[in-house]
Amino acid sequence: MPTTPLPVSLDHCVIHVSDRVRSDAFYRDVFGAELIALAGVHMYRIGAQQLNVHGPGLDAKPVARLPVPPGGSDLCFEWRAPIADAVAHLQRLNVPIEIMPSRRSGARGSGTSVYFRDPDGSLLEFISYVRD
Numbered sequence: 001m002p003t004t005p006l007p008v009s010l011d012h013c014v015i016h017v018s019d020r021v022r023s024d025a026f027y028r029d030v031f032g033a034e035l036i037a038l039a040g041v042h043m044y045r046i047g048a049q050q051l052n053v054h055g056p057g058l059d060a061k062p063v064a065r066l067p068v069p070p071g072g073s074d075l076c077f078e079w080r081a082p083i084a085d086a087v088a089h090l091q092r093l094n095v096p097i098e099i100m101p102s103r104r105s106g107a108r109g110s111g112t113s114v115y116f117r118d119p120d121g122s123l124l125e126f127i128s129y130v131r132d
């Protein structure tokens with residue numbers, strides 16, 4: 001086991017969607033994602049991270065042994081403001097909230113999270129480490 005941290009951080013992960021146009025609008029509006037398309041691959045750049053988007057017409061093999069189905073992801077994003085602001089943001093966009101703010105543990109320790117879903121049903125979470 002290493003005694004010092006390794007120079008590793010999350011760069012990107014993959015989600016699968018059933019309707020790119022609908023998902024593009026959702027991730028652009030809810031996350032402020034920059035929409036990128038290169039050689040048939042779609043990506044959502046959110047801050048320093050990226051979601052690669054698999055969807056209709058893209059064969060994930062041989063890279064993905066078992067591609068995740070649309071709605072099969074569970075992702076958490078840090079909201080760098082009070083969680084009440086995230087709730088207001090979701091409500092303003094008419095995004096249904098699955099679980100109202102509650103204390104959770106994240107990568108930076110204890111925070112407050114709100115849960116919601118993308119158009120395909122993937123579970124999404126905003127966690128805030130800012131004290132309200």
